[in-house]
Amino acid sequence: MSAPDRLNLDPIAEARRRWADHGWEAAADGMAAVTSLMRAQQIALSRVESVLRRHGVTFARYEVLMLLYFSRAGSLPMVKIGERLQVHPTSVTNAVDRLERAGLVKRSAHPTDRRATLVELLEPGRELALAATGDLNAEVFTDPGVSPAGVTALVDVLTEMRRGAGDF
Amino acid sequence: MSAPDRLNLDPIAEARRRWADHGWEAAADGMAAVTSLMRAQQIALSRVESVLRRHGVTFARYEVLMLLYFSRAGSLPMVKIGERLQVHPTSVTNAVDRLERAGLVKRSAHPTDRRATLVELLEPGRELALAATGDLNAEVFTDPGVSPAGVTALVDVLTEMRRGAGDF
DNA sequence: GTCACATAGTTGGACGTCCTACTACCTGCA
DNA sequence: TGCAGGTAGTAGGACGTCCAACTATGTGAC
Numbered sequence: 001m002s003a004p005d006r007l008n009l010d011p012i013a014e015a016r017r018r019w020a021d022h023g024w025e026a027a028a029d030g031m032a033a034v035t036s037l038m039r040a041q042q043i044a045l046s047r048v049e050s051v052l053r054r055h056g057v058t059f060a061r062y063e064v065l066m067l068l069y070f071s072r073a074g075s076l077p078m079v080k081i082g083e084r085l086q087v088h089p090t091s092v093t094n095a096v097d098r099l100e101r102a103g104l105v106k107r108s109a110h111p112t113d114r115r116a117t118l119v120e121l122l123e124p125g126r127e128l129a130l131a132a133t134g135d136l137n138a139e140v141f142t143d144p145g146v147s148p149a150g151v152t153a154l155v156d157v158l159t160e161m162r163r164g165a166g167d168f
Numbered sequence: 169m170s171a172p173d174r175l176n177l178d179p180i181a182e183a184r185r186r187w188a189d190h191g192w193e194a195a196a197d198g199m200a201a202v203t204s205l206m207r208a209q210q211i212a213l214s215r216v217e218s219v220l221r222r223h224g225v226t227f228a229r230y231e232v233l234m235l236l237y238f239s240r241a242g243s244l245p246m247v248k249i250g251e252r253l254q255v256h257p258t259s260v261t262n263a264v265d266r267l268e269r270a271g272l273v274k275r276s277a278h279p280t281d282r283r284a285t286l287v288e289l290l291e292p293g294r295e296l297a298l299a300a301t302g303d304l305n306a307e308v309f310t311d312p313g314v315s316p317a318g319v320t321a322l323v324d325v326l327t328e329m330r331r332g333a334g335d336f
Numbered sequence: 337g338t339c340a341c342a343t344a345g346t347t348g349g350a351c352g353t354c355c356t357a358c359t360a361c362c363t364g365c366a
Numbered sequence: 367t368g369c370a371g372g373t374a375g376t377a378g379g380a381c382g383t384c385c386a387a388c389t390a391t392g393t394g395a396c
Binding site: 013154159 | 316
């Protein structure tokens with residue numbers, strides 16, 4: 001081939017250029033940021049899920065297990081789980097259903113509020129959480145795919161974004 | 169209350185601290201980065217979807233429309249769409265099914281490869297893409313929720329991450 | 337030329353997320 | 367004390383994503 005055998009360009013950089021070319025300069029950077037975020041999350045989630053799959057859980061369920069693991073009593077009301085993880089109540093119901101069916105957690109009555117349901121971490125759940133964390137730490141978190149400086153910058157920017165969205 | 173009326177702390181910063189306390193220092197930053205990414209994506213997607221809902225499309229389908237809008241011929245093979253958007257072929261089938269049912273795109277035969285299917289942008293799809301982009305630019309992309317410097321830093325870090333993952 | 341292998345697209349299923357709607361229960365105000 | 371309004375949790379449904387499996391078609395090596 002006479003043309004420089006140019007491999008694929010970055011699709012997001014291309015989109016950003018097209019945005020600018022169409023007179024949308026003011027929005028081009030934001031578009032690139034949002035689109036990058038979508039794709040990077042997909043990449044990170046995929047890496048995480050491939051590790052967790054060996055343990056028979058998904059990231060959503062793993063997060064529930066870790067939340068319970070770190071909780072003082074080893075149990076939390078459903079609504080607290082939803083608040084901490086920033087997900088819809090029905091997503092908590094879904095995750096707890098599956099964790100309970102797998103024998104990793106147990107639902108029990110709240111001692112004072114009969115509307116509420118406590119989710120309690122069972123021993124198999126605790127063991128799975130620790131084992132999965134070991135693998136995640138070794139295979140993903142110690143090298144998340146960006147330089148240490150990039151990691152810091154990333155967390156800082158996203159913290160700003162989350163705070164602006166009212167996350168905390 | 170005598171205690172400093174401390175509002176909710178950042179759940180991710182808390183998790184990071186717990187990670188360090190448990191002897192997982194080497195992984196704590198990576199964990200925080202990945203978790204931040206998950207949550208920030210959810211926030212961004214939510215903002216985008218709330219705008220697109222008015223136009224009757226989702227972000228996945230909007231991306232297909234824009235890809236066709238920017239394509240030279242106004243049409244692309246399914247597989248090309250999947251490659252550019254980095255999604256599974258079945259996700260493309262799903263999105264094109266719905267776009268076609270809505271009269272926004274049309275499937276047609278590929279002129280030389282009988283295995284392939286071309287997706288062609290129809291006039292209503294082109295108009296919807298432009299109108300939705302106008303709203304997205306005005307309501308999300310011009311102010312994505314982080315400072316301009318943050319936007320640049322974010323895109324840079326995520327580009328590094330995507331390149332490392334073999335995205336382009 | 338043929339056949340093994342690769343590629344394009346679809347179908348069916350699992351899973352997570354959200355939304356709407358609904359039941360059960362709690363709480364504060366009149 | 368009693369009722370209105372808020373809160374906890376669940377059911378059903380829409381949607382996107384992936385995976386596994388399958389059909390149809392293209393291609394290269396023998």
